[in-house]
Amino acid sequence: MAAPRGRAMKWLASIVLIVIGVIFLLPLVWLVLASIDSSASLSVKWPEAPSFNNFITVLTPETSLIPLANSFILSAGCAIVTVLAAILAAYPLSRYSMRINKPFLYGVLFGTCLPITAMMVPVYALFVAFNLIDNMGGTILFLAATSLPMAIWMMKNFMDSVPISLEEAAWTDGASAMRTLRAIVVPLMRPGIAVVFIFVFIQTWGNFFIPFVLLLSPEKLPAAVSIFSFFGQYGSVAYGQLAAFSLLYSVPVLALYVLVSRLGGGSFALAGAVKG
């Protein structure tokens, strides 16, 4: 009885999904087709002579290599600072029951709710006061501060799942907390640490607004900001090159996303990643 109707429902669901999928795909198709079309415009069309000329044109130090290297420095720097601070913070939160744990965790959770976009005005004032404008180090520290709340939560959850019994033996032998953290806990939670690292890296790699406000010199701008100036600078934009550069800039995070889903934190770990 239910079977034929069930099968019809299944087909109907698949067809509706395909339609939605095609609609979602359309804006992405332009990106790919324009990147291999040397006479690309803003509309989707099959390139007359597909070639990688656009990629070759943009693969110069000024256009893409330096900005991509800057993106890498910002993202890796931010991910390293965030992961180190988060591991250290997660340890007492996970291992000891202290009175400050709860208020601290709630405070941090509250921090994840602050719209970062709104913070840029006071942060800019702060950076002017500390003379940190156009300073990569300062920008990395601010980026790290914005990723920390989520990273601390993730790290604490990963650490909670490392059984404490393993450390107890080491404690009995007189090892200090920091030593057990380094020698026992961290090695056991390597996949979790990798997930947090990649998660922060992806988030920072895609961030536009923070470096846009805090960095000025062209040689320090990450790809997100330099693509934007590339786009805004010329009256007639070379759309093919813009698309090619966009793809070069996007591929690393798409690859990392696949990696992080394999590692098992995947979509869930990243579900928090879309904050501005």
Added chain:
Amino acid sequence: MSTTAPTALGAPRAPGAARPAQRKRRPGRTLLRSAPLLPAVVLLGVFLLGPVISSLYGSLTDSSLSGASAANAEFVGFENYASLFADPDFPKSVLLTLVFLVASALIGQNCLGLGLAVLMQSSHKPVRVIVSTIVVTAWVLPEIVASFAAYAFFNDGGTLNTMLTGLGIPGVNWLYVFPMLCVILANIWRGTAFSMLVYTAALNDVPPEITEAAEVDGARGWQRFILVTVPMIRRSISTNLMLTTLQTLSVFALIFVMTGGGPGTDSTTLPLLAYQEAFRFGELGFGTAIATILLLVGAIFGVLYIRALKPEVD
């Protein structure tokens, strides 16, 4: 844990990971034990808490980026807020922000995300895999790239109008005529994956016996969904509504790239208004007042969010 969005918060906590019981409190020990928190506390204090507090104070001064008041700003009380509310751009911007939030986050992303999650449950596997990959790609792409793609799609000579012309329908210059509609649709396109993932996880947690029992009792498809499934995932729905609202509240690059807040101020939401006032017109105090209002809105959602989660964060 996986029934709520903060799955964002990482792996489920293992029940066995109890902390060692602490019997005697020795003075100084807590201090020593909490020392590893220091780097995080310093970073959060200097770069998040500091700006929030200075934002609250700065919105009460006449500071600006240049000129006399840049060096020593004077305390002006609620003057910035008074002129903010007197400025016709502000109420308009509040309204546009609300429209943007309700249409793209509350209705668009949530309903489409839930719809996709439900459809995926009862579709063919290859379709499910391919479609979810496409939807997630739009979300994983760096925001500036997604913004360009959306800009190209809605542009006068862009993909949408090319397709409409192909169908014999005259296109319009979408970004000028319907700027809000464009940014709303773009934000739905970009953000739906998040809701889809949250709802997929929530639906997977609904025990199949319950929906089967409802089916035996004669509940048809829609009825079963509204009366059985939705109440079972209501916690996910409320946290997801909150998170998507917060994410959408701080959307900047998408609107900045697609319309620049224009034409005129027709798509200037609060983040864009704050940016323009503070950085383009140098009215730092004024921009800070807007930022403070945004932060307060975020704070209210933060409190609601923590309340909703409370039972799960022991």
